[in-house]
Amino acid sequence: MLNKDSRIALYYQLMDIILNDIEVGNLKENTKLPSERDFCEKFKISRATVRQAIAELEKNKIIYKIQGKGTFIAPKKLDQPLIKFYSFTEEMIKLGKNPTSQILDFSIINCDERISNTLNLDILSKVYKLVRIRLIDDLPTMYETTYLPTSIFPNLTLDILKEKPLYTILKENYNIKFLKAEESFFPILPTEEEASFLNVSTYDPSIKIQRVTFSSEYIIEFTESIVRGDKFKYKVILDADNSTF
Structure with a gap:
């Protein structure tokens, strides 16, 4: 779970959780990432925080988006x-x-x-x-x-x-x-x-x-x-x- 008392930004903590789920196989290549709403409800955080985490992951090509379908886990290098x-x-x-x-x-x-x-x-x-x-x-x-x-x-x-x-x-x-x-x-x-x-x-x-x-x-x-x-x-x-x- 996220530690809201930590000095580490919430979006960064969320990124770390997603990266860990990818590493251990909970999120597999080319599978759909949970929606922004799902993340908001699960971790009790704002949509802005979720979007910042998603944007950083996309910039680093950890995930990719398909218009009208959602966000997916990119294949590993x-x-x-x-x-x-x-x-x-x-x-x-x-x-x-x-x-x-x-x-x-x-x-x-x-x-x-x-x-x-x-x-x-x-x-x-x-x-x-x-x-x-x-x-x-x-x-x-x-x-x-x-x-x-x-x-x-x-x-x-x-x-x-x-x-x-x-x-x-x-x-x-x-x-x-x-x-x-x-x-x-x-x-x-x-x-x-x-x-x-x-x-x-x-x-x-x-x-x-x-x-x-x-x-x-x-x-x-x-x-x-x-x-x-x-x-x-x-x-x-x-x-x-x-x-x-």
Whole structure:
């Protein structure tokens, strides 16, 4: 219950109660939050106090509103630890999610200077360009553009890409053994096109991830992903055993 004698503001105490109910599972993802009247009657507080708590939770994307239907609990951010090479599809399955992809474009292009430098190819070498929307439980979460050298992956087709995840294709169809990947992260605002496909606004913070993937012999992939900032958080594990202090 709320402590009206406390120096902690009532709206903040209400926020804490709601957050705790979410944490322990009393309020589950995408379920409807009790109405303002319900909160007022249960805690004997004003509607203004309830609205302030709701506004703060919405600002922090803990909840979301649907016009005419009410206020709902937002899905938790997916926690992606960065400690080893990972596959988006495999990691989402481990979390109990249903990952899918929609292919927006698949074509062969001449790589420009940036792509040739990244993939260690001659300028104007042929590369596949694969543009996808990555979805989790049917929710768009990532706008992804991948470049693959045609010389390493001959005869890759759209039909093959529709059959199974990309990394599975590279392993099974081309006997690729992944050595490592290097990733760089940048805070950005999405473009109009990216925002449209991700169902966000151009003012919603996002994360740009650049990944370069290596096999024992080649650089095999360059991928740029625009990730919804409200759906993902990335965690780096720092090992004290290898520290310099």
